[in-house]
Amino acid sequence: MQISINHFSLGARNIYDAAERLHKETQLGFWTGEWVQTTACHMFPLGKDVFIEVEGTIDAHAFLKMPKPNYNYDALDTDNEYNGDHWTGLMLGVTSLADLEAVAARLGGTVSPDDSKVNPYSHFRRPDGYTMGYQGGPRFANGRPAKYPRGLPGWYYYPDVPGRSSNQPVVSRPHLATPTGVKWIEFGGTEELLSDWMGVPKASDVIPVRFNGKEVGTWAVCVGREGMDDVVIRRPTAASSIKDPSKYTTGPG
Amino acid sequence: MGLHIDHISLASPNIFRSADALNKETGLGYWTGEWIRDTAVHIVPLGPPGNFIEISGFVDVHTLKNMDEHKQWILDITETGDHFNGLCLGVDSMEELEAFAKHFGSKVNVPDNPDPATHFQRANGYILPMASTPSGKRSVWMKGLPNVYFYPDRTHHSSGQPVHPCEGMVRPTGIKWIEYGGTEEEMAKWLGIPNPGEVLKMKFNGKSLGLWAVCVGAEGKPDVVVRRPAASDAVPVSKFAD
C-alpha cells in the first residue's frame, strides 16, 4: 500500500488574517474561495501534491447554534503568539478506494461515501463549481477507540489528482517562494503509536516524521523552497490547548 | 462623474453560500479574498462605469466574544438571511467628499492609518485606500442612509478585478436602477441634492429606509434584478434614533 502525506489542517480564528501572516512568515502563496457549509479554507500548496488548508468557521449564526463545547473552537480560543492558530490535522493519502477501505476496516471504522455528485454542498466546493470528490476515514460509529487519541492522522483517497487543492494556482503577488515539498514533520506522541495507527513497522520510514512525545498531533512542518532556505512552520497542536479532553465527544473520527 | 453609486453592501450570514446562491440566481460572477478585521467580502462586479456588490459577513466567530452595537446589528440583520445593509455613493475628488462631509456636519474618514489591519486587504497583498463620510461612532447604514466614498486610486477598484470562472456566468453591463425605501424628498434632504432619483437612478417604494433591489444589465440576456430586504426590515432604524 502506498501511503503519503495528503495535507495539513491549520485551524484559525480568522483564515484571512492567518493566511496573510503565514504568507509573510514563509513567502509561500495561497489561493482562496473553497468552502463547505460553515467552513472555508485558504489553501497553501507546498509542492509535491501536498497542501495546508488554513481552515475556519465562517458562519456566525451556525456557530452560535453548534453544540458546545466545541473542540476546535476551544483549542483556537487559546491565545498563543499566532493569534490562536493551531495545527488541527495531518492527513494521509492512499491511492485507491480499496486501500482506504482496508485501512478503515483495520482500524474498526468505515469510509465516507462518495456522494459528491448527489450532495455537492456536503463537500468542499470552489466558486467555479468544482466539487471535491474524495473519501475519507476511518469513521467510527460508536466513537473513537481510546487507544487512538484525537490528533492521529485522517486518511483520504482523492481520485482527481489534477483537481487537487495542491495543484491550483496561487494568487499572484511579489516575492513568492516556490515550495518544493515537505522535508519533515514534527509530531506529538510516539513512533510506536503512529506506526500502529498507520499499520506499518516504522512510520518514519514511510513519511518524514520525527516525534517530540508531546500531545498527539502536528507541531511543525518543514517545507523546502526553491533557491531559499527551508522554512519551518511551527504552531501548537490543537490537543495541547484542550484542558479536559473528556468533555468532548470523539465523534466519527 | 459627479455623485454616483459606487457599491452596495449585502450583509450575509455566510458569504460563501450567499455568493454561490447569487451566482446561481443571476449568473453574476464574483471574486474572493478581500477582508478587514473580522469581516470578509466577496465582490460581485456589476459592470461599467465601475460598481459592485460586496457580500459581507463575519469570518471570525471568536469576535462574538466581544460584542458591540454594530456587531449585534450585523447578527440581527443576517439572522433570517441576506439583507442589503449599505448603499455607498462615490465622488471623484477629495474636495467633493469634503463638501459632503460639511453638509453632513461631519468629517472625512481619511485612509492615513499605516496599520494595514485598518483597511480592506486582498489576497494579493493590495491594501485598498478609500476615504468616506460621514464619520462617527455609529454608521449611517444603521439608519438606512447612504454614505459617500472617494478612491484616490481607481485603477484597483473592486469593480474591475477579475472574477472566478463561475458556472453560467453573465457579463454585467452596469446598474440600471435601484429601489430604495422612503421618499425622494427624504433622500434629497439627506444628500443635499434636489434630484437624487435622476442622479442616482433611484426609485422609491415608501418602505423602511434602505436598499431593496438593484437592477443590473446583462450582456445578451434580460436585465437581472437582485431583490433582498433592506436591513431596516429586520431591525427598524428607529432603534438607532439619536
Add this chain to the structure above:
Amino acid sequence: MAAVLDHIHMGSTNIYTSAYNLTKTTGIGHYDGGFMSSVTIGHKAVPLGGQVYIEIESIVDPFAVTPDKEPWFYKKALKAGTEIWSGLCLRVDTMEELGEIAKRHGGTISPRAGRRTRPDGPGVKFWSAPSIAGQGSPWEVGKPNWYCWEDRMYCHPSGQPVINTPGLVSPQGLDYLEMGGTEKEMEDWLGQPPSTLKMRFNGKSLGLYAIGVKTDTGKIIEIRRPSATQELTVETSSR
C-alpha cells in the same frame, strides 16, 4: 487639468517572448491583454504602479497582414532585432479636454474609437488625439499623444492582476522617462512642463529611450530600448 502618463507602447515582433523576457529580467509581472480591433495585433500588459502600464504589441496573425499593412512599429522592431519604445500616451479625463488638445495641434479627435478585446471578452474603447489628416501617428515621429478612455478608469489596465511568476517585484510607479530632443521642444508639444511627467532629455532624435521603474525593493529598474525614430539595424541596435 494637466494630462498624466497613461501608458507606454512597446513595439514587438512577438508579444509572448517579449513579455516573458521582460518579466524574467526585471521581475515586473505581466498579463494577457487580449487583441486589438484589427484582430491581427496581440497585446500584453505590464502594470508599473502609479496608474501606468506598458502595452506590448505585435502581429499575432502574420498570414492576415500583407507587408504594406504591417504596423510601422512592427517593421521597426523587426529591423532593429529587438522591441522598441514606440509610443508614449498621456491621459485626460474628458472628451472636452481631448478636443482642446486636438484643436491646439491643428487636428481632431480620432474619427473612430480604438478598441481592444480582453481575453475574457469585454471590449475596451478609447479615443486619441491629435488626429491630423495626411499625417501618421505622433508616435512615429517620437511625440506623445493623448487618450480618453470611454469608461474612464474602470478596469484600467494598470490595476489588473499579473500572472503568477517566481521572483516578481512590486512596481511602484515611474521614477523617470528618458526622452530624445530637448525640454523646450517637448513643452511646446505638451502644453505643460515635461517635469510633470518626470521626463529628462538626452538631446538625441525624438522619442522614448528608457524608463526607470521604482520597486518595493528600493531598486529602480531601468528598461532601455531603441526609440521610435532611432535608425537601427540588428547589428547596431543596443539595449
